[in-house]
Amino acid sequence: MDQENIIYMKDVVKSYKMGNNELVVLKEVSLQVKRGEFVAVLGPSGSGKSTLMNIIGCIDVVNSGEYRLSGQNIDAKSEDELSAIRNREIGFVFQKFNLLPKYTAIHNVQMPLLLRGLDRKTAYEKAKYVLEKVGLGDRIDHKPLELSGGQQQRVSIARALVGDPNILLADEPTGALDSQTGKEIMDMFLQLNQQGNTIVIITHDEEIAQKAKRIIHVKDGNIYQ
Amino acid sequence: MRMTEIFTAVFINIKENKFKVFLTSLGIIVGALTIVLVIGIGKGSQANVEEQFKRLNVGTLYIMPNFGGKGTETLSLEDIEAIKEEASSVSAVTIVVNGSSEVSYAKTSTSASIAGATKDFQNINNLSVAQGEFITDAHNEKRKKVAVIGAEIATVLFEEKEYSEIVGEDIVINGKRYEVIGVLERLGGNMPGFNPDEGIIVPYDVAEKYIVGKRARTSIMALAKDIDYVADAADEITQILAKLHKGKSDDFRVRDAGSSLVAAQDSAKVMTLLLMSIATIVLIVGGIGIMNVLFVSVKERTKEIGILKAIGARKKDILLQFLLESVVISTSGGLIGIFLSIMIIPLMKYTDISVLPSFLGYGMGLVFSIATGTFFGYYPAMKAANLKPIDALNYE
Numbered sequence: 001m002d003q004e005n006i007i008y009m010k011d012v013v014k015s016y017k018m019g020n021n022e023l024v025v026l027k028e029v030s031l032q033v034k035r036g037e038f039v040a041v042l043g044p045s046g047s048g049k050s051t052l053m054n055i056i057g058c059i060d061v062v063n064s065g066e067y068r069l070s071g072q073n074i075d076a077k078s079e080d081e082l083s084a085i086r087n088r089e090i091g092f093v094f095q096k097f098n099l100l101p102k103y104t105a106i107h108n109v110q111m112p113l114l115l116r117g118l119d120r121k122t123a124y125e126k127a128k129y130v131l132e133k134v135g136l137g138d139r140i141d142h143k144p145l146e147l148s149g150g151q152q153q154r155v156s157i158a159r160a161l162v163g164d165p166n167i168l169l170a171d172e173p174t175g176a177l178d179s180q181t182g183k184e185i186m187d188m189f190l191q192l193n194q195q196g197n198t199i200v201i202i203t204h205d206e207e208i209a210q211k212a213k214r215i216i217h218v219k220d221g222n223i224y225q
Numbered sequence: 226m227r228m229t230e231i232f233t234a235v236f237i238n239i240k241e242n243k244f245k246v247f248l249t250s251l252g253i254i255v256g257a258l259t260i261v262l263v264i265g266i267g268k269g270s271q272a273n274v275e276e277q278f279k280r281l282n283v284g285t286l287y288i289m290p291n292f293g294g295k296g297t298e299t300l301s302l303e304d305i306e307a308i309k310e311e312a313s314s315v316s317a318v319t320i321v322v323n324g325s326s327e328v329s330y331a332k333t334s335t336s337a338s339i340a341g342a343t344k345d346f347q348n349i350n351n352l353s354v355a356q357g358e359f360i361t362d363a364h365n366e367k368r369k370k371v372a373v374i375g376a377e378i379a380t381v382l383f384e385e386k387e388y389s390e391i392v393g394e395d396i397v398i399n400g401k402r403y404e405v406i407g408v409l410e411r412l413g414g415n416m417p418g419f420n421p422d423e424g425i426i427v428p429y430d431v432a433e434k435y436i437v438g439k440r441a442r443t444s445i446m447a448l449a450k451d452i453d454y455v456a457d458a459a460d461e462i463t464q465i466l467a468k469l470h471k472g473k474s475d476d477f478r479v480r481d482a483g484s485s486l487v488a489a490q491d492s493a494k495v496m497t498l499l500l501m502s503i504a505t506i507v508l509i510v511g512g513i514g515i516m517n518v519l520f521v522s523v524k525e526r527t528k529e530i531g532i533l534k535a536i537g538a539r540k541k542d543i544l545l546q547f548l549l550e551s552v553v554i555s556t557s558g559g560l561i562g563i564f565l566s567i568m569i570i571p572l573m574k575y576t577d578i579s580v581l582p583s584f585l586g587y588g589m590g591l592v593f594s595i596a597t598g599t600f601f602g603y604y605p606a607m608k609a610a611n612l613k614p615i616d617a618l619n620y621e
Contacts, residue, residue, distance in 0.1 A: 054615055057535070059615045060615045080540055080541075083537050083540075083614075084539070088537075098528075098535075100532060102237050102241050111536055112537055114227070115533070115537040115542060116537065120230065
């Protein structure tokens, strides 16, 4: 297998049981993403792109087919092993930010490192550095609700970056933001890609997708590259 | 995740829900308080029993009229004369009639327990006379109005007066004059029914005639020659009295101090057991309260659990966070309960219930609180830990 492939998917099928019916969401999907790529997964809602993202992010598992992330076979992992893989390999950026409301910005950013078992001081230094990098050095002690949408998304990007993951996985990262802020966030992703981060963005917005270097279209559970 | 970080998370959550946490811990507070008090009351009544029987000869036998009998008619001076003469395993015997009366000396008066008895009352009850003499057979035969008074009564009536000056003085009991012939040594403890420190002993007939009246309940106290003769003594007394009472052999009953002690200990144990089960019920109810609140909390925080799992939390991290939350709530509830008990126990002396605080009580209160929190917190915590990240993350 090509070492450069971060994501390697072959004939992946994902279906859900809806009562007596079997709803096939992904139909034998094959996909590879190489280190350093900036990929947009574009498709209308209901196309299966969110399911694809959940599988890439190891939040959901496949029914059949093969999925390797950084060379590791995801099928054979226990739940705790998947947690560890998510922690090290993937940086999630969600549409609705998904920050912990009771924790300050920096505590939110520290979390992936604390979950990894790092001590608080090291995690704090690292988190502070990343928050400064996304332009929030002066807001580290604010709680999410004291921040604007754009700022919250920056915190969530900082949280995604802090653990030095192999891949940044963003699900409609601009979906909850106004167009100006959305543009700023997209610029940030471009910049992060230039610094060497592998990025996969899921979106239904053609304009957003155009900024990526490669677009994968998802429709009715099939992908078209 | 390190334990310090898990604890940080626990405290952040508790801080966010202070009032809810307080309400939740109320059950545990009451439970711990109950346990400390229950153990205190158990120890208190145990100590009471020991105190009561401390001065008592184990060879002592009580002969009491049966309920339904007509008071003094069933037991009389003839009975003790017969026992004295015929029962070979009995070394001492006295008749006792109990009552209480107003007692005065000069302008001081107080209320005292009165025992009408004969000479042997002294050694059966291990009483020592500090000054003067005890009631003698002669006093009884001549129905002398003489009194032996307890140390406490002496202090109340005569205040600072020397014991040697007290003997020979006259006191007034129920309107009649009595000469004080002796003052008892202070005992400190008390006996069932009659506390010599706060009591006055007069000849039996005198007490019956002038103080307690004909209808007072009379009993007989006897002392077996030796502890091994207690059963023989009981048999002899039963036979002698049955003969004397002519077929009415069921109008009295004989009990020995040993079995009274056992009975008293047993009833103290039963009380402790009963209170203990109440405390258990309180704690179970408190525990169910914690469990309910935790279930709601798991539901409320489903999304948060999903986020934590997405960014790498393991089952153990989530389990410990919820379990420790329950343990922290129940531990602080337990500590508050113990603190309250420390405040309440001193107030219990104003009631008739004696409570003896002990480290065992505090320890048990805390241990049971923590155990309750752990036990009832485990299931909700397990439920939180087992949430699937995909379901938890999409929960709104």
